[in-house]
Amino acid sequence: MSTxxxxxxxxxxxxxxxxxxxxxxxxxGADTAIIIMSGDFVQRGEPAICDKYLRTRFALENGADIxxxxxxxxxxxxxxxxxxxxxxxxxxxxxxxxxxxxxxxGDIELIKKTAETLEKLxxxxxxxxxxxxxxKAGLSFPSARTKAVEAVTADTPILNSPNNILAVEYCRAxxxxxxxxxxxxxxxxxxxxGAGYSDAQPDNSDYPSATAVRNLLCNSxxxxxxxxxxxxxxxxxxxxxxxxxxxxxxxxxxxxIFFTRLNTLSDDYLRSISNINPDLMNSILNYRGxxxxxxxMTAAIKSKAFTYTAISRAITAILLSTPxxxxxxxxxxxxxxxxxxxxxxxxKASSNILKAINKSGDCVIINKMADADRTNPLxxxxxxxxxxxxxxxxxxxxxxxxxxxxxxPIII
Numbered sequence: 001m002s003t004x005x006x007x008x009x010x011x012x013x014x015x016x017x018x019x020x021x022x023x024x025x026x027x028x029g030a031d032t033a034i035i036i037m038s039g040d041f042v043q044r045g046e047p048a049i050c051d052k053y054l055r056t057r058f059a060l061e062n063g064a065d066i067x068x069x070x071x072x073x074x075x076x077x078x079x080x081x082x083x084x085x086x087x088x089x090x091x092x093x094x095x096x097x098x099x100x101x102x103x104x105x106g107d108i109e110l111i112k113k114t115a116e117t118l119e120k121l122x123x124x125x126x127x128x129x130x131x132x133x134x135x136k137a138g139l140s141f142p143s144a145r146t147k148a149v150e151a152v153t154a155d156t157p158i159l160n161s162p163n164n165i166l167a168v169e170y171c172r173a174x175x176x177x178x179x180x181x182x183x184x185x186x187x188x189x190x191x192x193x194g195a196g197y198s199d200a201q202p203d204n205s206d207y208p209s210a211t212a213v214r215n216l217l218c219n220s221x222x223x224x225x226x227x228x229x230x231x232x233x234x235x236x237x238x239x240x241x242x243x244x245x246x247x248x249x250x251x252x253x254x255x256x257i258f259f260t261r262l263n264t265l266s267d268d269y270l271r272s273i274s275n276i277n278p279d280l281m282n283s284i285l286n287y288r289g290x291x292x293x294x295x296x297m298t299a300a301i302k303s304k305a306f307t308y309t310a311i312s313r314a315i316t317a318i319l320l321s322t323p324x325x326x327x328x329x330x331x332x333x334x335x336x337x338x339x340x341x342x343x344x345x346x347x348k349a350s351s352n353i354l355k356a357i358n359k360s361g362d363c364v365i366i367n368k369m370a371d372a373d374r375t376n377p378l379x380x381x382x383x384x385x386x387x388x389x390x391x392x393x394x395x396x397x398x399x400x401x402x403x404x405x406x407x408x409p410i411i412i
Contacts, residue, residue: 003353004030005096005185007070007086007170009038011048011214013058013235016102016194016207021063023190024100032065032350034096036086038075039382040389041320043082045312047254047389049214050247051401053410054238056345060412061234065350067410069342071378072385073325076316077275078141083169084176091174091182092339092363095356099174099185103167105158106191114157115171117149127152138305163192182362206230217248246399251312253392255293258319263288265318273321276314280306284314320385324377340364340372340379345410369405 004024010017021033037059039052048055056067074085090096103111121127130151134144142159149157158164171187178184194207208230216223217239227236239247262270262284271281283301290297298311341363346354358365366372372379386404393399 001032002028002030002097003032003034003095004028004098004100004188005034005036005090006064006100007036007083007090007166008059009042009048009075009210010055010059011038011042011210012050012217012231012239013055013062014208014210014213014231016192016210017059018062018232019193019207020100020102020190021059024098024188025063027190028098028100028188030098032353033063034090034093034353035059035064035067036070036089037067037344039069039072040385041072041076041316043075043077043079044309045076045314045316046251047249047392049217049249050239050242051249051389051393052344052386053401053407054242054246056410057412058232058235058238060345060347060410062232066346066353067344069344069382071340071342072320072382073378076313076320078313079165079169080172081275083166084173087170087173088177089339089341089363091177091180091184093341093357093361094183095353095361096183096185098188099170100188100190101163101167101170102192103163103189104161104192105164105167106189108187108189110158111164111167111189112171112187114159115168115175117153117155117157118168119172119175121149121152124152135305138303140305140307140310142307214248217243218250244397246393246397246401249389249392249396251294251298251315253396254319254388257388257391258294258315259287259292261318269323270318272323272326273317274326276317277306277310280310280314284311284318319388320381322377322381322384325381337373337376338362338364340366340376342366342369342372342382343409345412347412367409369407 006021006024008017025033037055038048040048042048052069059067070086074082087099090099105111127148130148131144134147135141142165146157146159149155159168167189174184174187194205206229213230216226223240227240231239287297294315298308301311302308343365354365374380383404390401393401
């Protein structure tokens with residue numbers, strides 16, 4: 001019996017996600033798919049369009065066997081932070097044989113080569129100088145890094161598309177874990193099919209981008225026919241039934257909470273929040289006291305230097321920050337404690353895998369929230385994120401989600 005790990009957001013779950021799980025199992029021969037999934041906030045720095053419990057059920061009904069939550073600290077970080085956090089957690093289980101991920105290039109050797117190149121360039125003074133020059137010229141970090149690699153190596157790296165970038169970061173994370181003592185999974189890539197990652201509208205393909213699905217959910221009232229085509233049947237039925245009851249959730253729904261924080265927290269506190277560019281923070285601070293919503297402010301700040309994603313991540317970092325969280329390390333387990341895996345759901349047939357992780361893994365599975373370490377700032381930030389999301393669900397829809405300490409894993 002073998003297992004394949006998949007790092008995902010499923011925001012929301014669509015046919016492409018089902019294809020990824022099915023193809024990952026087929027190509028690796030794995031019996032079990034273990035998912036590390038973002039919770040109520042995702043890597044673009046936005047709230048998930050529907051909550052983590054709905055998305056967990058969608059995954060379990062469509063090929064996933066076990067779903068763990070990726071702590072929000074990593075789920076809303078850069079590609080490198082997102083990948084390092086998720087891969088470290090998968091490795092800590094000592095139970096994952098393969099790590100499967102989608103990519104535009106579909107070439108695992110090219111992905112590994114690019115990852116090795118970036119690892120070697122980390123200590124290069126020439127690379128750092130070129131990167132700094134491009135950043136000073138006003139380029140975003142992804143664009144500046146690509147140009148710096150091209151300038152130093154004369155290669156054209158595959159860092160021009162979101163899935164390739166994440167694929168490279170997954171492999172870099174695996175490189176860094178080679179001396180961890182954990183059982184490391186073998187990297188496998190699945191070629192992306194259907195629409196492009198950022199395609200805003202669905203085409204005639206049955207495999208749309210998640211962006212297109214979210215746009216349809218937010219901007220269309222007639223969904224049945226198209227959703228029955230582009231979403232698995234159980235997902236389509238649930239999404240249509242729940243529209244207006246608990247979804248869609250968008251960034252603007254958090255405007256009141258965010259601007260209350262922005263207007264009341266001190267400059268010193270805000271500047272203590274890690275991984276926010278100081279110039280970007282200054283731009284955000286200019287909106288103190290202004291009657292504005294999040295998406296309106298984001299559009300006004302967006303520039304060649306500050307991407308939509310970078311701004312959104314900064315907003316979420318402010319929204320979810322606490323003094324304890326601001327000081328914690330990025331790597332799971334670096335505080336001498338075993339990393340934790342919050343169990344969101346599983347199917348009964350995979351319970352033996354959970355037992356094996358409990359026995360041999362270098363991690364703590366949180367099944368009952370009451371048993372969690374409530375002194376862990378990483379865990380407490382997860383609770384804060386869930387509580388804020390739950391408040392928005394109630395404010396927008398009148399939907400009362402149970403508190404985090406009262407919700408048990410979904411079992412199918």
